[in-house]
Amino acid sequence: MSSASQPSLPVRLDPGNSNDLDGVMAIMTTAFDPGFGEGWSRSQCAGIMPLLGVIMTIARDELGQARGFALQRSIVGESELLLLAVHRSAQGCGIGGQLLDHFVDTGRASGATRLHLEVRDGNPATAMYQAFGFVAEGRRSNYYRGSDGRLFDAVTMVLDLNRE
Numbered sequence: 704m705s706s707a708s709q710p711s712l713p714v715r716l717d718p719g720n721s722n723d724l725d726g727v728m729a730i731m732t733t734a735f736d737p738g739f740g741e742g743w744s745r746s747q748c749a750g751i752m753p754l755l756g757v758i759m760t761i762a763r764d765e766l767g768q769a770r771g772f773a774l775q776r777s778i779v780g781e782s783e784l785l786l787l788a789v790h791r792s793a794q795g796c797g798i799g800g801q802l803l804d805h806f807v808d809t810g811r812a813s814g815a816t817r818l819h820l821e822v823r824d825g826n827p828a829t830a831m832y833q834a835f836g837f838v839a840e841g842r843r844s845n846y847y848r849g850s851d852g853r854l855f856d857a858v859t860m861v862l863d864l865n866r867e
């Protein structure tokens with residue numbers, strides 16, 4: 704999914720590992736507004752990455768610099784997008800769409816029939832997920848806690864690959 708009017712920034716998608724945490728955290732810091740509490744800490748990322756079924760994908764520019772990443776977890780028949788972020792300076796250039804495409808493709812290739820994600824109610828990224836066919840399935844009240852203590856709901860979304 705990419706629009707003709709979008710500027711594009713060529714990236715390649717590489718598997719990531721714990722050695723990429725500096726780049727991942729640099730992106731996390733610019734992409735997520737702490738006021739909404741959606742970003743993860745370095746220790747949360749480091750803790751989940753070695754777990755079975757967890758995959759980090761890094762979008763690298765021509766110089767090899769990380770510009771975006773996706774973190775996903777696959778369990779039998781299901782796959783969940785845990786995080787998706789693009790460095791603020793590189794947003795709107797098609798990188799998030801490529802990472803989301805990759806998530807859908809790898810989920811399908813792994814045999815998953817349902818893909819899941821959670822997004823803060825009101826996050827503009829919801830439009831991108833809907834454009835990929837994800838539909839809202841439920842709500843988790845007060846799921847995110849912003850840096851000032853405010854609470855925000857999460858909307859759970861699902862893409863049913865059997866219905867595509």
Ligand SMILES: CC(C)(COP(=O)(O)OP(=O)(O)OC[C@H]1O[C@@H](n2cnc3c(N)ncnc32)[C@H](O)[C@@H]1OP(=O)(O)O)[C@@H](O)C(=O)NCCC(=O)NCCS
Binds near residue numbers: 706787798823828
């Ligand atoms: C959401 C995010 C990953 C999108 O990445 P991106 O590289 O800017 O997105 P792209 O340029 O690939 O755009 C992909 C498509 O989604 C649409 N889109 C992206 N961000 C959008 C937004 N904020 N509002 C509406 N549409 C948006 C684009 O218009 C594009 O659609 P098109 O191909 O039909 O033109 C990025 O904005 C980001 O890191 N946001 C902060 C972190 C976040 O909220 N992540 C999601 C929750 S985990």
